[in-house]
Amino acid sequence: MSVETSPIFFFIPGAWHSPDTFNAVRAVLAQRGHESTAVALPSVGSDKPFNVGLHADIAHVHHALRALAKMGRKIVLIMHSYGGMVGSGALEGLGYAQRQQNDLSGGVIMAVWMASFVTPKGKCLFDMLGNQWLPWMMFTDPDDGYCYSSQQEAIFYHDIPSEEQAAAIAQLRPHSKLAFLEPATYEPWRDMPCMYLFCDHDVAIPLSVQEQFAQTLGDPVTYHMSASHSPFLSQPEELAQRLELALEQGLAKLGSERSD
Numbered sequence: 001m002s003v004e005t006s007p008i009f010f011f012i013p014g015a016w017h018s019p020d021t022f023n024a025v026r027a028v029l030a031q032r033g034h035e036s037t038a039v040a041l042p043s044v045g046s047d048k049p050f051n052v053g054l055h056a057d058i059a060h061v062h063h064a065l066r067a068l069a070k071m072g073r074k075i076v077l078i079m080h081s082y083g084g085m086v087g088s089g090a091l092e093g094l095g096y097a098q099r100q101q102n103d104l105s106g107g108v109i110m111a112v113w114m115a116s117f118v119t120p121k122g123k124c125l126f127d128m129l130g131n132q133w134l135p136w137m138m139f140t141d142p143d144d145g146y147c148y149s150s151q152q153e154a155i156f157y158h159d160i161p162s163e164e165q166a167a168a169i170a171q172l173r174p175h176s177k178l179a180f181l182e183p184a185t186y187e188p189w190r191d192m193p194c195m196y197l198f199c200d201h202d203v204a205i206p207l208s209v210q211e212q213f214a215q216t217l218g219d220p221v222t223y224h225m226s227a228s229h230s231p232f233l234s235q236p237e238e239l240a241q242r243l244e245l246a247l248e249q250g251l252a253k254l255g256s257e258r259s260d
Helices: 019-031 054-070 083-090 096-101 162-170 207-216 236-259
Strands: 008-012 035-038 074-080 107-114 146-149 194-199 221-225
Touching: 008 019, 008 054, 008 083, 019 035, 019 236, 054 074, 054 083, 054 107, 074 083, 074 236, 083 107, 096 107, 107 236, 194 207, 194 236, 221 236
Parallel strands: 008 035, 008 074, 074 107, 107 194, 194 221
Antiparallel strands: none
């Protein structure tokens, strides 16, 4: 298989996080012979928080995914937390089967929501929170356009050592509040294979909420990890194995579609 058509794992981080948060799991994937990439979100650390939100993130990620699809790449898309809203919108028109119908090569063969929001079209993240900010989401008065995270040791990283917690927290950036108020634009689960990866000990998005999100996907492939909100830090080897299963499932579904 040529590099141009070989599968690639594409990571979208959650709110406040940078693509570097996936370095450990990407290193494991590389050791196992897989290529991967991770994208930075414009709404994280933006100097224009009142103007850069979810829709800017969607456009940015769509451009990056489309470039890989045009190269003929088979993409496994991994969306973490808020990244599920970004990836969902960015996926429009980029499913592998969708592109084949238009005589185009490449595309996303499996969309993976990892402890991630699954948001119906027209709803925003604030809606998904029941129109009430979580206690650890912080804002300034007067409003500076940002949302800040707090209690990160307990909310994001409770299953990694304290020195690793400190390193992870040091990488966090303020997030555009607008990103949480702009509506979702697309429901990719209607058009392509999906997987939900549950993090059973997540505090940010409890398992019961993740299970509700997964129901929205219809009949997704599902896997569980005994992990916090950040398995890419606490269990990178096990996460890499789960993502290999996502790749296998995506390739298998391609084969079944071709034989139908």
